[in-house]
Amino acid sequence: GAVVSxxxxxxxxxxxxxxxIECRSLxxxxxxxxxxxxxxxxxxMLMATSNEGSKATYEQGVEKDKFLINHASLTLSTLTVTSAxxxxxxxxxxxxxxxxxxxxxxxxxxxxxx
Amino acid sequence: xxxVEQSPQNLTAQEGEFITINCSYSVGISALHWLQQHPGGxxxxxxxxxxxxxxxxxxxxxxxxxxxxxxxHITASHPRDSAVYICAARGNQFYFGTGTSLTVIP
Numbered sequence: 689g690a691v692v693s694x695x696x697x698x699x700x701x702x703x704x705x706x707x708x709i710e711c712r713s714l715x716x717x718x719x720x721x722x723x724x725x726x727x728x729x730x731x732x733m734l735m736a737t738s739n740e741g742s743k744a745t746y747e748q749g750v751e752k753d754k755f756l757i758n759h760a761s762l763t764l765s766t767l768t769v770t771s772a773x774x775x776x777x778x779x780x781x782x783x784x785x786x787x788x789x790x791x792x793x794x795x796x797x798x799x800x801x802x
Numbered sequence: 803x804x805x806v807e808q809s810p811q812n813l814t815a816q817e818g819e820f821i822t823i824n825c826s827y828s829v830g831i832s833a834l835h836w837l838q839q840h841p842g843g844x845x846x847x848x849x850x851x852x853x854x855x856x857x858x859x860x861x862x863x864x865x866x867x868x869x870x871x872x873x874x875h876i877t878a879s880h881p882r883d884s885a886v887y888i889c890a891a892r893g894n895q896f897y898f899g900t901g902t903s904l905t906v907i908p
Contacts, residue, residue: 722896731898732845732888781845791835795844 690716692784694794701772701801709767709797711782718784721765722791723757726779735780738765772801805829806891808899815906821876823902825889828870836863836874837888839901845888848874879906 691714701707711721719740724732738744738759746752754776756768769776781796806827815821827834836848849856849863851872856863860879865872876883884906889899 731900732890732896733898734896791847791850793837793845793847 690714690784690786690792692718692721692782692792692794694782694797696797697795698798699800701799703773703801704771706768706770707772707799709769709780709782709799711765711767711784711794713763713784716784716786717762718765719762720785721759722783722785723755723765723767724781724783726781732781735767740765769799772799774801777801804900805897806889806899808887808889808902810902811900812903813905815879815904817880817906817908819879819906821879821883821904821906823874823887823889823904825872825874825891825899826870827872827889827891827897829891829893829897831891831893833892834865834872835890835892836872837890839886839888841885848887876904879904881906881908 693712695710721738723735725735726732734747735750736744736746736757738757740759740762744757754770759765777800779796779798782794783791785791809824833850833852835850838846838848851863851865860877862875886901886903888901891897
């Protein structure tokens with residue numbers, strides 16, 4: 689079935705560095721990718737929507753320059769957390785819509801900034 | 803008030819029990835999703851509903867569009883069902899419930 693492969697599954701980085709998270713669609717083309725963030729004990733929160741070949745749409749309150757999203761191909765969308773700080777520590781997950789079948793989710797990336 | 807409300811927030815059940823998780827939403831939707839999030843964080847999409855009822859193994863999901871309410875049922879619950887179950891309403895965007903943490907005790 690259609691799967692989104694998300695990497696890495698977990699990452700620890702130093703404050704001030706940048707971290708890239710990749711979501712690849714396997715066996716299907718993802719023209720749209722949703723990026724979510726989840727803080728402990730809280731619900732998933734939509735951060736941005738990326739569309740292949742165009743600029744991502746960010747939700748209110750999400751810093752575009754901090755969370756860089758690139759969707760350069762139909763099978764790859766990336767989220768780069770730039771100049772990461774401890775408050776960026778969270779669980780990040782991507783999701784792609786499937787025509788007629790709902791959505792498929794990546795397995796998530798747990799980011800810890802120390 | 804959240805657009806999507808789930809209940810209960812926490813649920814502990816004995817193995818074999820029938821479990822029901824409820825979801826109410828206040829927005830217009832095109833579909834409602836039930837998601838399962840495991841302790842490691844990974845999320846699995848269980849159901850997408852726009853009307854009626856769907857069944858997959860021991861899991862059953864129902865939706866009442868008029869009442870803006872959906873339920874997720876687990877029959878013959880098992881410890882491996884222990885997870886957080888999230889209701890997500892798809893309107894102009896996704897609206898997520900805060901989840902129901904289920905623990906099934908052997």
